[in-house]
Amino acid sequence: MTNPYPGRIAKCGERMRHLGIDVFLLTKPSNMFYLTGDGRLCAYAMITADGKVALGVPVTDIEDVKALAYHDKIVGFDDEVGMIHSIAHYFEHFGIKEGTVGLEYTFLTQSMMGMLTHPHAKPEKVLPKDCTHILSELRMVKELDEIERIRYAAEVAAIGMDAAIKFTRPGVTESRIAGAAEVAMREAGAEEFWRSYVCSGPRTNIAHGLPTTRKIEENDLVMIDIHPIVNGYSADICRTVCAGKPTKEQQAAYDLYLEAQQSTIKMLKAGVDMTDLEGHLHQVMKDGGHGNHIFGPPIHGVGIEFEEAPLPPGHAFFHGEKAPPPLPENVVVSVGNCGLYAGPWGVRVEDTNWIKADGYETLTEYPRVLVAK
Amino acid sequence: MTNPYPGRIAKCGERMRHLGIDVFLLTKPSNMFYLTGDGRLCAYAMITADGKVALGVPVTDIEDVKALAYHDKIVGFDDEVGMIHSIAHYFEHFGIKEGTVGLEYTFLTQSMMGMLTHPHAKPEKVLPKDCTHILSELRMVKELDEIERIRYAAEVAAIGMDAAIKFTRPGVTESRIAGAAEVAMREAGAEEFWRSYVCSGPRTNIAHGLPTTRKIEENDLVMIDIHPIVNGYSADICRTVCAGKPTKEQQAAYDLYLEAQQSTIKMLKAGVDMTDLEGHLHQVMKDGGHGNHIFGPPIHGVGIEFEEAPLPPGHAFFHGEKAPPPLPENVVVSVGNCGLYAGPWGVRVEDTNWIKADGYETLTEYPRVLVAK
Numbered sequence: 001m002t003n004p005y006p007g008r009i010a011k012c013g014e015r016m017r018h019l020g021i022d023v024f025l026l027t028k029p030s031n032m033f034y035l036t037g038d039g040r041l042c043a044y045a046m047i048t049a050d051g052k053v054a055l056g057v058p059v060t061d062i063e064d065v066k067a068l069a070y071h072d073k074i075v076g077f078d079d080e081v082g083m084i085h086s087i088a089h090y091f092e093h094f095g096i097k098e099g100t101v102g103l104e105y106t107f108l109t110q111s112m113m114g115m116l117t118h119p120h121a122k123p124e125k126v127l128p129k130d131c132t133h134i135l136s137e138l139r140m141v142k143e144l145d146e147i148e149r150i151r152y153a154a155e156v157a158a159i160g161m162d163a164a165i166k167f168t169r170p171g172v173t174e175s176r177i178a179g180a181a182e183v184a185m186r187e188a189g190a191e192e193f194w195r196s197y198v199c200s201g202p203r204t205n206i207a208h209g210l211p212t213t214r215k216i217e218e219n220d221l222v223m224i225d226i227h228p229i230v231n232g233y234s235a236d237i238c239r240t241v242c243a244g245k246p247t248k249e250q251q252a253a254y255d256l257y258l259e260a261q262q263s264t265i266k267m268l269k270a271g272v273d274m275t276d277l278e279g280h281l282h283q284v285m286k287d288g289g290h291g292n293h294i295f296g297p298p299i300h301g302v303g304i305e306f307e308e309a310p311l312p313p314g315h316a317f318f319h320g321e322k323a324p325p326p327l328p329e330n331v332v333v334s335v336g337n338c339g340l341y342a343g344p345w346g347v348r349v350e351d352t353n354w355i356k357a358d359g360y361e362t363l364t365e366y367p368r369v370l371v372a373k
Numbered sequence: 374m375t376n377p378y379p380g381r382i383a384k385c386g387e388r389m390r391h392l393g394i395d396v397f398l399l400t401k402p403s404n405m406f407y408l409t410g411d412g413r414l415c416a417y418a419m420i421t422a423d424g425k426v427a428l429g430v431p432v433t434d435i436e437d438v439k440a441l442a443y444h445d446k447i448v449g450f451d452d453e454v455g456m457i458h459s460i461a462h463y464f465e466h467f468g469i470k471e472g473t474v475g476l477e478y479t480f481l482t483q484s485m486m487g488m489l490t491h492p493h494a495k496p497e498k499v500l501p502k503d504c505t506h507i508l509s510e511l512r513m514v515k516e517l518d519e520i521e522r523i524r525y526a527a528e529v530a531a532i533g534m535d536a537a538i539k540f541t542r543p544g545v546t547e548s549r550i551a552g553a554a555e556v557a558m559r560e561a562g563a564e565e566f567w568r569s570y571v572c573s574g575p576r577t578n579i580a581h582g583l584p585t586t587r588k589i590e591e592n593d594l595v596m597i598d599i600h601p602i603v604n605g606y607s608a609d610i611c612r613t614v615c616a617g618k619p620t621k622e623q624q625a626a627y628d629l630y631l632e633a634q635q636s637t638i639k640m641l642k643a644g645v646d647m648t649d650l651e652g653h654l655h656q657v658m659k660d661g662g663h664g665n666h667i668f669g670p671p672i673h674g675v676g677i678e679f680e681e682a683p684l685p686p687g688h689a690f691f692h693g694e695k696a697p698p699p700l701p702e703n704v705v706v707s708v709g710n711c712g713l714y715a716g717p718w719g720v721r722v723e724d725t726n727w728i729k730a731d732g733y734e735t736l737t738e739y740p741r742v743l744v745a746k
Contacts, residue, residue, distance in 0.1 A: 041581050058580035060668045060714045078668065105483035110503070113483060130483070179559040186552040191585045207431040208414050212564045295433045295451065341433045
């Protein structure tokens, strides 16, 4: 793999100049990782429109970051005051006394915003501006090496799903099933996870089914939604299985949802519109009599984050992202995120897919069956 | 256990009236959990100064939240627009047309802030005000039932530490060791975790040692810092062990750090000042010749979050919290968070402690030895 960072930073600089932004001050790990090769908490990256990269990290982390991150300058700080002063120093070093600084409004809390725009950090005449959408757009179309990393993460996710499903039986807790998935994924190469969702019984009807110590009961539906991080990239897979014998209604709802999800995936190719995909998936559910059991956007991007641009409009509003144009080649999307929520229970099947010029490839290949044979 | 929520909400109301805040609009799960018994993503709680609790949750989650949360009113929404409208409806229902709404500035991103203060959500004459410190103060002094929950989490953490240390040997990855700890903690009752840190070799010198796929090498130091969530409460424990034989310098640094940490813990009792505790811990390190190897605040609170109020001044600035007054009885603090960072490696030992009227009790009991016998 060639060093991808100078190219990404050059593209970033083009957008910045086009939009009249003089410098980015990034703190979101995924954005820093994309542009420099390292993203961590309590650190920042200043990126100038002409492609200079200046990093600030905890003083303890300097050698580690030096080895991992593409950069021109790096400084270590002892505490938050030191961080603020180092930012001021970089503004001075780059000769930026006025203009615009891009900040990640979808990531920064009010308190962090206050720190980064503190008079001891930012020159008074440099005005903050949201740069979230610029980074989202840059990250949305994947390079082939990124797709290979997502493919690897998808294979690890399938291994985790297999372990979780084999572990699922009456008497075990949701939490323990999540653990089975995670250990298998760690053994297969995952360094970390975006949250692992496991929910069961009536909890399959909730929107974010984080695991609890609820024990699986005979004939429960169990929903498993996992997202390993492998070499910095992720994948998104969800399966619903029954710990016993599903009711006819459950099997019919599952079959319907799977049809909705799979027929939507078949529509994927460069140029397709997210609204059309969402409309189709919802229509299948409506036609099947489950129009009132739709919740949440069915499609989102997958990459460094398990949920990233492109995000659909409703979701996008929450995240402060813009609604995307038609999807170009080499965008990776998850299809099936919404689920079918019948009230006493829910079902969901979700897969990560690579959009190609004339079609697609599903990266998360794992059987889609409510009852394992 | 009696229902603790009316009492907490009454105390919250007192503070609100004292500070002239008419209503809280909370979205941080830990704060909602403290006041109502349920905290989840993509939900909110409106709390009035006279103790009314109105919840907004994804429509899928209504039954689940009804069963878990103390509340007067609950409404389900389909999407972000519905969420905004439901907030507006509650303002109208409570007759709040002007005044002040408390928002969590340390939790809200710029984008979320924009949504909650959107003209379709918040009446124009209701002004936002940071309420983070009020909730932090409320949560800082623990009820006895909360301490029992933290004690349980601490026991689960010790079980996780034992599993992790027994799994630590050359050839296994940091990630797999984290998995060993987590599975053991899940089996012992953990529903989830705040991040599990495992770092090894040169990575023991970094500030936030999230696990990677680095394999442990012979004689590596390995730092394990874990935080299970058990019944909604957490604990914080860190141990450093050697996968083989430590150097004399490593053993001496470990012994020094352990002395600094343990002698600081011995100072704990109601009325002690965090600055004095920090000063003492640092002085022991300085006297031992490691004054340049200090990084980060050594002490912080533990409760629903593994890192919460009281937070020390430097850290507090970052989190937007106020520096705390002398610590009263029934505050739970972690001591040893800073670590000794020698450059090529680091050591850290950290424990969770209950501050009592005349002393303390360490809740995370697990042997503190660099080389297991």
